[in-house]
Amino acid sequence: MITLEQLEQMVSGQYQTIVSEISSLDNSLLNYKSAPESWSILECLEHLNRYSRYYNPALAKAITKHTSNNSAPGISYSWLGKKSLEMVRPQNGKKHKTVKHMNPANSQLSTATITEFLEHLQDLENLLRSAKTANLNKKVIPVEFFKLLKMRIGETLEFIVTHQERHLQQALRVKQEAVLVTS
Template sequence: MTIIMKCIENKVLISHLEDRLELHLKESISLFQNLHESVLLKPASNGGWSIAQCLEHLNTYGRYYLPVIKKALENQPQQEGSLLFKSSYLGAYFTQLIEPREKMRKLKAAKKHTPPINLNPYLVVAEFIEQQEELLKLLKQSVRVDMNTIRIPISITKWIKLKLGDIFQFLIAHNQRHIMQAKRNLYISYNVPVED
């Protein structure tokens, strides 16, 4: 669940996001890391993406956002005292749109974020885990910076820039959405019991 409030302390927001991200890491390692190639590449029974494609889709976002966030955080002054973050209207809208829920609206991936069928599934899973570890480091670095003033251009158009806190919330909600999709694929295809 995303925290979208009028104002929230950085440390509270980041703690919440870290908890979600650590769960994503744990699930990725325990569920996907040691699966056979054929399992990772098998399309969903409904014709949807394979597990590898779900994770590669997320990797395409990480390849864009992680370096941009890292660069934005360079030389940012660490501030004292309690910092507050307030989501922008657009940031809150994007995050709520992508946030996993019981009945999710199907969204079409942008062309540059559409994963190919032919993938090296082991590299995809390894990169996803590595990206989540990097995202966790960037979250920790952000506790003492003003996430309201750091603006990040979104991946589909550089004209729209969102606050850093909104980007973090969007990325982690988006990750959860597609991890859930990959887990459903694993459950339906192989009757492996997993929880959402």
């Protein structure tokens, strides 16, 4: 079972990865695509920005509303949470089609995408800190693409961090390929 502290450490590591590995790249590397249907580094980050624009405010509202002195000691999982996490784990090499409005393919993006993502990471770190007093097992976060389904606060936090890890690894693979091709 993962803890909020471990998720915080992962988000901190993701922030450092962006700062050290991606933020200083030039536009040609940031926009490099190995094939027309693949994503560039900026498209990977924009995809995550789109998720953060939805989930960060939903989590903030839920955490504020469901704070208590006797919060659950850890994250427990619903069938939906387990399924969602399994799908986005970086070790799961299977590609998944993203819903259309979350697909940034062929977007006009700039380094503002990186700046926005770093801001979302800072927001997420704050959410993880404030979640320490929340009922993590409260099922109140509507799933972005089908709002009738709800996930628990804790599993949603883990989903967001894990999903980010998956696409950051993808962005780093794109960077590696771009550097080889352009050098």
